[in-house]
Amino acid sequence: MEVQDELSAHQQALAQLGVDCRIEISARSRAVAISVAPGGLVTVRVPEQISPQNLVEIVQRRMRWLARSVADQTLLTPDHPVKQMVGGESYAVFGHNHRLLPVEWSKHPVVVRGRQLEVVQATPDTMAATLIHWYQARGQDWLGRQAPQLAHRLGVPLPKINVGDLRAQWGRCHAGELIQFHWALFQLPVRLIELVLAHELVHLIEAGHGKGFQRLLTRLIPDHMERSQALAEAGSRTWMGDVVPPK
Ligand SMILES: [Zn+2]
Helix, strand or coil, X not given: CCHHXXXXXXXXXXXXXXXXXXXXXXXXXXXXXXXXXXXXXXXXXXXXXXXXXXXXXXXXXXXXXXXXXXXXXXXXXXXXXXXXXXXXXXXXXXXXXXXXEEECCCCCCEEEECCXXXXXXXXXXXXXHHHHHXXXXXXXXXXXXXXXXXXXXXXXXXXXXXXXXXXCCCEEEECCCEEEEEHHHHHCCHHHXXXXXXXXHHHCCCCCCCHHHHXXXXXXXXXHHHHHHHHHHHHCCCCCCCECCCC
């Protein structure tokens, strides 16, 4: 088979798995090597003489790892927006877009009115800090309602939970007694927040991401691989608190 034909046959085969990647055919390599670059670009190095079916089987066995790596790498080198904190700008709350409306005065620093997000007018930095604080509180409320049921289903005691700025991580688990979440997570749809919550709760039992971890996560979130892909995509475009610097 010509290299070009071989490339496109491999590409098509992997597209059926939902894997969007760059394929390199290598005369020197003996095994299929998959790498995920910062930003989430997947490269699959394929030895010569491997059939597309065979390639699909090999990649399929590594799908869990792949979905997770894409999620991690996309978050590490993402395309996060920088906000201006001006009227009309879009801000997501649990997956729903709202328009920012700076207001002169209000009893509460942030008020949701329909699809509008009213924030007391101030400098961009101050408004951003106000919003971040508000997301943090919304997240803490949501976790307070949702975490007990999931922890119960796993059979683990409810750990301490807090929300803050975890930089490049959506969630973190500290030696079985504290789990933390990024405030920015609460811009995303609930099904993605649930995934991160379940992931950290499972870490209370399993430290790594091995078979035991996957089994427990699948029990809580049967479609976690699909959600993990969606988290990689949505997460890379999520606002992480950056605002345009003052002129
Ligand atoms: Zn983990």
